[in-house]
Amino acid sequence: MATRVLILGNGLIGASIGLALKNLASFEGEVIGWDANPAESAKALEIGALDRVLAASDEAFAPYSADIYVLATPVLPILDWLKRLAPVLHEGQLVTDVGSTKAEICALADKLYNGPGHAAFLPGHPMAGKESGGAALAEASLFQRATWLFTPIAEPTPIEAEWRALVTAFGANVRDIDPEQHDEVCAWVSHLPQMLSTALAALLVDTFASDPAGMAAVEAIGGRALRETTRLGASPYSMWRDIAMTNTDNIAATLLALEQRLQHLRENLRTPELREEFSTANRFRAKS
Amino acid sequence: MATRVLILGNGLIGASIGLALKNLASFEGEVIGWDANPAESAKALEIGALDRVLAASDEAFAPYSADIYVLATPVLPILDWLKRLAPVLHEGQLVTDVGSTKAEICALADKLYNGPGHAAFLPGHPMAGKESGGAALAEASLFQRATWLFTPIAEPTPIEAEWRALVTAFGANVRDIDPEQHDEVCAWVSHLPQMLSTALAALLVDTFASDPAGMAAVEAIGGRALRETTRLGASPYSMWRDIAMTNTDNIAATLLALEQRLQHLRENLRTPELREEFSTANRFRAKS
Structure with missing residues (x-):
């Protein structure tokens, strides 16, 4: 013992x-x-x-x-x-x-x-x-x-x-x-959501840096959707540097895939393809 | 009265x-x-x-x-x-x-x-x-x-x-x-988070469509980060079609900006620039 x-x-x-x-x-x-x-x-x-x-x-x-x-x-x-x-x-x-x-x-x-x-x-x-x-x-x-x-x-x-x-x-x-599968799955369920939150939070800060009234409106109007998608933006670099260093290829692959998916969605905001994207997304259920 | x-x-x-x-x-x-x-x-x-x-x-x-x-x-x-x-x-x-x-x-x-x-x-x-x-x-x-x-x-x-x-x-x-400012701010705080969640959830569904064991691992391993960033993926197309149709330019602009930011982050996963991104993101605070 x-x-x-x-x-x-x-x-x-x-x-x-x-x-x-x-x-x-x-x-x-x-x-x-x-x-x-x-x-x-x-x-x-x-x-x-x-x-x-x-x-x-x-x-x-x-x-x-x-x-x-x-x-x-x-x-x-x-x-x-x-x-x-x-x-x-x-x-x-x-x-x-x-x-x-x-x-x-x-x-x-x-x-x-x-x-x-x-x-x-x-x-x-x-x-x-x-x-x-x-x-x-x-x-x-x-x-x-x-x-x-x-x-x-x-x-x-x-x-x-x-x-x-x-x-x-x-x-x-x-x-x-398996260790390799761990790193691949964690890129999807943890590292990509983190990078996404960091990118979105940093983008908001830079976009409204010279527009305090706009940032005040963002803060006043933003609700649960904004709070949840930016919450991880508060995560410390000290821990994430090591994750990015030791799972670079998997994270880069998920980021590239998401960039392409966002582009596809952007190019279809007014086409019936948007319905397909929502329909596919509706089939995903994260662990509750 | x-x-x-x-x-x-x-x-x-x-x-x-x-x-x-x-x-x-x-x-x-x-x-x-x-x-x-x-x-x-x-x-x-x-x-x-x-x-x-x-x-x-x-x-x-x-x-x-x-x-x-x-x-x-x-x-x-x-x-x-x-x-x-x-x-x-x-x-x-x-x-x-x-x-x-x-x-x-x-x-x-x-x-x-x-x-x-x-x-x-x-x-x-x-x-x-x-x-x-x-x-x-x-x-x-x-x-x-x-x-x-x-x-x-x-x-x-x-x-x-x-x-x-x-x-x-x-x-x-x-x-x-102001109505115009409303649509611009809402693109950032509401429509972009929605499109992001839809894109991520749809991407996960398609990525693991032919890999049920992988999807099972995603569901088992995914925690709060995944749950929060995909929650809005369950939102109905019926409502979002109209938002996408009537705020197309603002939503497209925020999506493009985020795509570029994700690309920047992806290209800097192993450089000191990653520290800057986290540091900038750390300055953002959504309404709690």
Whole structure:
């Protein structure tokens, strides 16, 4: 049984995992936190997501002590941690992550983990979050009814089964998927909606930059449609840079397809083809 | 004081106006309904939105009897009703509407209304609705805290003041705006988000049409981001055809601008320009 979990990255997701471990999964071991930004780990400790915090300068020593390492940072730092942890961990220990893209992470981990004498790595991705980050917004219930994807790259181990059981106790719906398919599907359901919201919000800002009365009208008149399609425009670059860097081709393909679809719609605003577009769209139902 | 309101079009908006008149504005006169689809007016009567329903075949006689005529249909039928009502109404009566675009409506009404001996016309547009229509979804509270725009084209009259007071009693925030500016701003805050949702939902349907497992993954993995950016994809063509027909140039301009912005973002997924896009988008705040 795991007696110590180390969460590397104590922002919204990392701190919510700490809260869920302690409040939903009845994990009785020790939950330790580390964050490059000491204010985040201090906040996570304050809200009860952690039992103990390692100093930012402790990172060199962090690897040696836990049964389960949860990498809860953006994707590029996850890649760094994978490289740094591999040489100092051993069989029986588990590294798992919450990274938003999986193909690059899995390709790297496949070389460094899961072999004889090595720690296990279970790639994960909880489909949960908020448009703003930080431990201050963490909630134990963040993962309830959310899908928590795993993209396993090796045979299951006992410690991996323990982590899966903990995640299930968070209230998440666990689903396994191939890493390449993960990145393709996430481009459609997550990365494209994000880029769309960012583009629309940025376009509105620039369009009305020299027209404060127009922007005031936009803000006064805009309702739920505008709010929902621009909400993600508030998302932080820091996280999305890594997603764009590690899923570029899939995101570019979905963007190009949408550009072409918008052009088609624009050229048919007054033709019967508009009916076909609405009719096709009417057949789509997102998970409610 | 108005003693009789005739609502032409008894779908979601028309029936909600009936409910709001009777339950929120304490309107003590008679609320009469007419709809080209008798099932809609029957449903509106059933839920208490109307006191009386004119038969669909009564439409030739409907014009003679009310103080206030509320045109609660899509835009093209509103244009038809404006032409049919003008010759049979007289000074002291008010026609108002809820049409989603205003420039064409105002241009037509300016020739037929508001002159000596003619009925008054007050163009209106409540920024409220749902992605599905019909009297069955009507609510008295639909307009509470929503913005109700007017685009007046003539000097105010006493009967117009009465209608404004009733709308205020619905809980709506009344705001006057120029008809041309209305259509330009609504292209940004309403029509563009709609076309975007329609394009994205239609694209997903076509992309995964031959890949049921992929569509199942999209539905299972998609969360709030996908749900919010595709919600309006369920909107009916019947209403949007008229909006696209009567605000074509503004909608095409916003679509083209967004296509270009998405292309720019796509070409900069791995450059520092992505940071600029996120930073600019972060400055946008829709009304919460």
